[in-house]
Amino acid sequence: MDRQTTGLDFAVIGHQDNWANIRSLINIMRTDALEALPVSKIREVYDYIPPRAIFRMHVTSPLGMTRSGLYIETFIAPDKLTADHLRENIQKVRDAVAATYRLGIPMVILGGFTSLLLEGNIDDFREYGMAVTTGNTLTAAYVIKGIEKAVRQEGKRLRDCRVLIIGATGDIGMACTNYLKGKTKGVLLCARNRARLERFGRRIENEGHEVKWSTRIDELSGSADIIISVASSSDIGVSHLKGDVIICDAGYPKNLEEKLKDHPSVKLFHGGMGQLHHGYLFDPDYTTGFYRYPAEHLGHGCIIEVILLALENRLENYTIGKGNISEEKIEEIYALSLKHGITLAPFYNGNGLWPDQ
Ligand SMILES: NC(=O)c1ccc[n+]([C@@H]2O[C@H](COP(=O)([O-])OP(=O)(O)OC[C@H]3O[C@@H](n4cnc5c(N)ncnc54)[C@H](OP(=O)(O)O)[C@@H]3O)[C@@H](O)[C@H]2O)c1
Numbered sequence: 225m226d227r228q229t230t231g232l233d234f235a236v237i238g239h240q241d242n243w244a245n246i247r248s249l250i251n252i253m254r255t256d257a258l259e260a261l262p263v264s265k266i267r268e269v270y271d272y273i274p275p276r277a278i279f280r281m282h283v284t285s286p287l288g289m290t291r292s293g294l295y296i297e298t299f300i301a302p303d304k305l306t307a308d309h310l311r312e313n314i315q316k317v318r319d320a321v322a323a324t325y326r327l328g329i330p331m332v333i334l335g336g337f338t339s340l341l342l343e344g345n346i347d348d349f350r351e352y353g354m355a356v357t358t359g360n361t362l363t364a365a366y367v368i369k370g371i372e373k374a375v376r377q378e379g380k381r382l383r384d385c386r387v388l389i390i391g392a393t394g395d396i397g398m399a400c401t402n403y404l405k406g407k408t409k410g411v412l413l414c415a416r417n418r419a420r421l422e423r424f425g426r427r428i429e430n431e432g433h434e435v436k437w438s439t440r441i442d443e444l445s446g447s448a449d450i451i452i453s454v455a456s457s458s459d460i461g462v463s464h465l466k467g468d469v470i471i472c473d474a475g476y477p478k479n480l481e482e483k484l485k486d487h488p489s490v491k492l493f494h495g496g497m498g499q500l501h502h503g504y505l506f507d508p509d510y511t512t513g514f515y516r517y518p519a520e521h522l523g524h525g526c527i528i529e530v531i532l533l534a535l536e537n538r539l540e541n542y543t544i545g546k547g548n549i550s551e552e553k554i555e556e557i558y559a560l561s562l563k564h565g566i567t568l569a570p571f572y573n574g575n576g577l578w579p580d581q
């Protein structure tokens with residue numbers, strides 16, 4: 225098929241991480257005349273649906289530029305985001321990227337698990353000549369800036385705090401560790417793969433920073449003043465916590481707060497999110513359906529990264545691979561975010577906005 229020129233500046237390729245969102249998405253896509261489908265029916269067909277465009281996004285910068293993008297859903301089922309389904313999931317991502325190319329879109333962000341599936345291997349897409357990014361630099365920036373703000377707000381000093389990073393050997397986890405290792409009292413690193421964790425921990429130790437690592441969260445959590453969770457796993461639980469710990473949960477699926485019901489003094493926020501103050505419109509508008517948050521115009525750091533690159537006319541593979549996110553890039557992309565009127569999202573969690581927001 226020939227390439228079309230649709231005038232779109234970027235595409236977001238993504239997936240849903242829970243069936244409640246999927247139910248909203250599918251039933252909004254169907255006409256009002258049709259009876260709403262229950263999750264059990266949707267499950268039967270969901271992953272047979274080929275990747276397709278769901279809505280357009282229009283963004284305006286206070287500097288006057290506007291950019292438009294397209295959200296493409298991969299229809300990867302949340303319970304198939306495992307190694308057993310790697311091959312079929314990768315094919316779905318490839319199909320989504322090919323669809324993006326046919327629409328003449330110059331730049332694409334691989335959101336959530338779609339970037340994890342490829343592990344930075346974008347060689348197959350070089351023939352398309354499109355720029356590809358994971359959006360992890362801005363996600364890490366929003367996580368870090370969120371922690372810095374929460375620490376200030378709670379009357380603490382970062383330098384006096386130890387920070388536990390769950391998912392420390394991942395792309396965002398490494399970026400957070402590298403950024404915070406010299407600015408905090410110490411870093412506590414957790415991940416499941418012992419060898420990879422030890423390699424990373426030794427590197428931080430050899431640089432002269434205070435560091436401990438363990439594959440068990442409970443061996444580290446008692447010393448943590450701050451916890452950053454950037455692990456893509458549904459079986460994470462934290463215990464042995466200091467009463468006033470600040471937690472940034474930026475991983476999917478969201479898994480921590482359900483287990484923290486008995487810790488009312490813990491301050492937990494969903495991190496990695498920004499707020500667009502100068503226009504962020506969806507067409508059709510799904511913000512009352514599956515893309516719903518307790519404040520207006522919130523967006524994922526990864527999506528906002530590609531928006532910023534489009535606003536800046538920077539068609540480049542900005543964040544690719546694992547462990548390549550430097551402090552300089554974090555500061556650069558965060559400064560671009562502020563330049564275009566996009567700030568950190570207010571603090572919120574599953575119960576809504578923090579009372580003081
Ligand atoms: N808010 C946003 O805009 C945004 C944007 C992008 C990504 N994200 C989310 O951020 C998370 C991290 O993304 P990433 O690209 O950095 O992923 P990644 O590179 O795959 O890293 C995941 C990390 O989590 C660890 N991990 C997985 N399960 C664990 C468990 N049960 N306990 C402890 N550690 C565990 C992994 O190491 P082991 O395998 O050794 O355990 C690895 O260190 C994902 O959940 C992603 O969906 C959010």
